[in-house]
Amino acid sequence: MSRGAPWLTALRFGFPPLRGLAPLFALLALWQLIDPQGSPYFPPPSAWWNGLAGLARSGRLFAALGATLTTFTLAIALACVIGGLLGLLIGRSRAARRALGPLLEFCRGLPPPVIVPVGVLVLGYVESLKLVIVVLVAVWPILLNTASATAALSELLGEVSQTMRLGRLATLAKIVVPSAVPAFLVGVRGAVPLAIIITLLVEMLTSLPGIGSLIVISQRQFHSAEVYGLLVVVGLVGFVLNGAFVVIEGALLSRWPPRASFAQGG
Amino acid sequence: MRDDRFNVPGALTLLAFLAAWEAAVRFGVVTFAYLPAPSAIALAFVAIVRSGELFAATVHTLRSIVIGWVLAGLIGGLLGLVFGLSAFARRYALASLEVLRPLPAIAFLPVALLLFNFSLTTELVVMIYASIWPMFVNTMGGIANVAARLHDVSLTLKLTPLQTLVKVLLPAAAPAILVGLRLCLGTTLVMAIIAEMIGNPHGLGYAVVNALMAIQPEQMFAYVLFIGVLAIGLNFCLILAARRLLPVYGREAMSHV
Numbered sequence: 001m002s003r004g005a006p007w008l009t010a011l012r013f014g015f016p017p018l019r020g021l022a023p024l025f026a027l028l029a030l031w032q033l034i035d036p037q038g039s040p041y042f043p044p045p046s047a048w049w050n051g052l053a054g055l056a057r058s059g060r061l062f063a064a065l066g067a068t069l070t071t072f073t074l075a076i077a078l079a080c081v082i083g084g085l086l087g088l089l090i091g092r093s094r095a096a097r098r099a100l101g102p103l104l105e106f107c108r109g110l111p112p113p114v115i116v117p118v119g120v121l122v123l124g125y126v127e128s129l130k131l132v133i134v135v136l137v138a139v140w141p142i143l144l145n146t147a148s149a150t151a152a153l154s155e156l157l158g159e160v161s162q163t164m165r166l167g168r169l170a171t172l173a174k175i176v177v178p179s180a181v182p183a184f185l186v187g188v189r190g191a192v193p194l195a196i197i198i199t200l201l202v203e204m205l206t207s208l209p210g211i212g213s214l215i216v217i218s219q220r221q222f223h224s225a226e227v228y229g230l231l232v233v234v235g236l237v238g239f240v241l242n243g244a245f246v247v248i249e250g251a252l253l254s255r256w257p258p259r260a261s262f263a264q265g266g
Numbered sequence: 267m268r269d270d271r272f273n274v275p276g277a278l279t280l281l282a283f284l285a286a287w288e289a290a291v292r293f294g295v296v297t298f299a300y301l302p303a304p305s306a307i308a309l310a311f312v313a314i315v316r317s318g319e320l321f322a323a324t325v326h327t328l329r330s331i332v333i334g335w336v337l338a339g340l341i342g343g344l345l346g347l348v349f350g351l352s353a354f355a356r357r358y359a360l361a362s363l364e365v366l367r368p369l370p371a372i373a374f375l376p377v378a379l380l381l382f383n384f385s386l387t388t389e390l391v392v393m394i395y396a397s398i399w400p401m402f403v404n405t406m407g408g409i410a411n412v413a414a415r416l417h418d419v420s421l422t423l424k425l426t427p428l429q430t431l432v433k434v435l436l437p438a439a440a441p442a443i444l445v446g447l448r449l450c451l452g453t454t455l456v457m458a459i460i461a462e463m464i465g466n467p468h469g470l471g472y473a474v475v476n477a478l479m480a481i482q483p484e485q486m487f488a489y490v491l492f493i494g495v496l497a498i499g500l501n502f503c504l505i506l507a508a509r510r511l512l513p514v515y516g517r518e519a520m521s522h523v
Contacts (some may be wrong), residue, residue: 020360048476109497111455111494113463118487122480157308196370231369231373235368235369
């Protein structure tokens with residue numbers, strides 16, 4: 001059915017022509033050439049590299065990167081499972097939607113960063129703190145999108161399951177879940193950047209190990225080259241993680257009818 | 267799914283939730299060290315309202331949000347306009363922006379701190395960096411995806427480029443631009459709180475962290491809940507304003523996002 005590898009298609013549509021990177025590289029090259037000597041605030045890109053190399057040699061860079069990526073990956077995985085399951089449950093039951101409505105609306109509206117101090121206060125500075133907070137934040141877009149897509153399931157599809165005399169389980173597996181997947185993925189798409197930001201914020205606020213605390217330490221010691229270098233690292237991490245999700249989403253959705261990919265919950 | 271009647275079960279659940287919370291803390295069912303009861307939070311809320319701390323913090327945060335929103339909306343909107351109108355720009359510069367876009371804005375905080383210290387500038391830099399993107403993407407998409415038929419209309423009517431922009435393209439892209447403005451406001455609020463927590467010791471974000479450091483759980487929860495109400499209120503105001511100002515587009519753009 002699909003021509004060529006689906007992930008390749010996703011990649012091609014997801015990104016504009018690469019020659020468009022020229023202005024960015026020109027800017028960096030110009031920065032390097034002008035090299036504002038003596039300014040501690042604008043170290044040239046070559047100095048960023050040296051700063052990163054120093055951090056890498058001491059082993060701090062990869063330890064921090066590992067800690068941040070572990071938290072992020074575990075948190076997204078847990079949020080997908082919890083958000084998906086709760087979303088299905090809430091979406092299937094009209095009574096639950098109505099009863100939990102105001103509470104869910106409030107949680108949706110609550111700006112995610114305020115969850116961090118609440119978590120710190122209630123849980124204390126424990127090892128699992130980072131993970132719990134990031135899951136708590138990342139679960140909302142997934143849960144709400146899944147719930148509203150499940151709730152908006154067309155009556156026609158409900159009649160299909162009656163006509164085919166599908167049991168409860170079969171209806172869930174063959175009709176409800178597949179029709180909620182595109183909206184679920186939209187939810188995950190929203191959760192990915194949020195989870196990155198909140199992971200970094202927790203690390204910055206609590207100094208638990210990770211890229212966030214590393215960058216703050218460098219900043220406090222006025223190692224500006226390291227700060228810029230770590231900014232690039234965070235940028236790469238953000239780019240790769242978001243890109244990876246676009247690829248996975250494209251590959252999954254290539255098995256769905258095209259219209260489904262536009263179904264947005266919310 | 268929307269129901270206009272008053273949501274009785276919803277309100278009851280909310281009350282039951284608060285009552286269970288209160289009871290759990292009173293009778294020591296939960297073992298968290300610093301979880302205050304809702305009644306204690308309410309008292310703390312009254313106290314911060316009386317002392318004027320809440321008002322001062324809210325004024326600071328709202329002012330940052332308005333400045334950040336206007337600037338980010340302008341920058342993002344103009345960038346979106348340029349990239350939406352010009353295929354050349356999209357071909358030769360868009361990839362640069364697409365690389366910068368997923369960069370988590372919070373990583374800019376240490377850089378901004380290095381350059382501007384603990385200040386409003388630091389706060390605004392981070393806010394604006396984060397919130398130009400939703401505006402940029404929506405404006406660009408809205409302008410670039412205007413139906414080819416509408417371009418034919420402006421050719422037929424012999425409109426000048428400026429007239430085409432004002433009379434054809436912008437109205438056609440208005441719903442997308444409104445969505446961009448709304449997302450932009452949401453992002454400014456979130457980033458203002460983050461920036462105040464780390465980069466600028468003023469406003470509601472700082473108030474929360476400050477209460478945390480001073481181990482005043484009641485006060486902290488009062489601020490957190492107030493921030494939630496404020497966020498929902500802002501969003502609601504925007505929806506109302508959009509419906510009133512742009513009845514035709516507002517409904518469409520604001521109903522299901």
